[in-house]
Amino acid sequence: MLLQSIQGVLVIIVMVAVGYYLASLHWFSESSKKLIAKIVTQVALPPYMIVSITKDFTKSELVKLLPNLWYPVLSMFILMGISWLVARIIQVDPKRHGLFMSMFFNSNTVFVGLPINLAIFGDKSLPYVLVYYMANTTIFWTLGVYFIQRDSSNHVQMNFKDALRKIFSAPLLGFMIGIVLIVLNIKLPNFLMSSFNYLGGLTIPLSMLFIGISVYDAGLKNMRFQKDNLGVLSGRFIFAPIIMALLVLPSHMPMMMKEVFILQSCMPVMTNAPVVAQLYDADADFASIMVTETTLLSLVMVPIMMTILSH
Structure with a gap:
């Protein structure tokens, strides 16, 4: 398992390094970086989800799986309380x-995940x-955005419609489409599934290129390990895995889960944090630096976490 995790992380590092190198050659503008993010989230990921879920997922597994949604939700609410305490x-x-x-x-x-x-x-x-993604994206675009909004000096408000979108x-x-197809036992035509498969194949390499570009744009020289930065790092890499481990290890869910x-x-x-911070006139520079620091450190943390989990 350890060797597998190290190889998995090395694959990621190589692709991130390619993105970083190409960014250093000034291949990408801010608009092309946004285009990559848009292609990943709106073009590649949806068909990737549909293909993968319908291929590796059954109706009985779905019934067993969704109740486990409360684990990430509970862990994030606990972390919310800890974050307030650490900030104080x-x-x-x-x-x-x-x-x-x-x-x-x-x-x-x-x-990254x-x-x-x-x-x-x-x-x-x-x-x-x-x-986990379902829980995370819902909480970020509601409570996460609400907290960022509170830092704003111009009191821009996100309405309910925007939050839902x-x-x-x-x-x-x-x-959700993948789940509907499984529940209704609908098989899509082969040509459509093949098209989705090719489009979905863009997801991982483009995601990694995007991270490499983001790291270059944020600038490694801007990395700082001051108290606020260390506080966020402690949340991401110490408190979060400990809380989640305490919740899931005693449970009866599959080991891989x-x-x-x-x-x-x-x-x-989240890469959305600087964008939302910019929108609400919060500290977008701090958010960008934290995206860079946590992204780089995650490439070190993953093998460490896999070493711990394999024992």
Whole structure:
């Protein structure tokens, strides 16, 4: 398992390094970076979800799987409380208090979590990744955004319609379509499934290129290990996996599901955090730096976590 996890992480590092190198050659503008993110989330991920779920998922497995949604939800609510406490103890800058909390309890479950889990565990892990993703994306676009919004000096408000649109994103809709197809026992035509398969194949490499570009744009020289940064790092890589492990290890869920949930819990800060911070006039620079720091450190943390889990 350890060798498999190391090889999985090396695959990810190579693709991230390619993105970083191409960004250093100035191949990408800000608009092309946004285009890559849009292609991944709106073009590649939905068909990837449909193909993978209908291929590796049965109706009986669905009934067993969805009740486990409460594990990531509960863990994030516990982390929310811990984030408030840590922010008070280390006296986080009031201008980034809500952003700090949001980054503390939310994970990057798609751009980093999905490819890392697939590289380590294979396609069988996808349903477990998606259960965590459902909880994570819902909480980020409601409570996570609400906390970031509180840092705003201009009091921009996200309305209910916008929040719903963000929660029911293209990847989640792809997941839901896959579930409907399984429940109704509908088989899509081969030509359609093949098309979805090819489009879905873009997901992992483009996600990794995107991360490499983001790391280059944020600038490694901007990495700082000050108290606010260390607070977010403690949330992502210490508190999150410990809380999740305490919740899932005593349970009767499959071992792979336990490992996926623990890995998903300690993924980096969501790539949406700087975008939302910019929108609400919060500290977008701090969010960008934390995305970079946590993304780089996650590549070190994953082999460590897999070593611990394999014992």
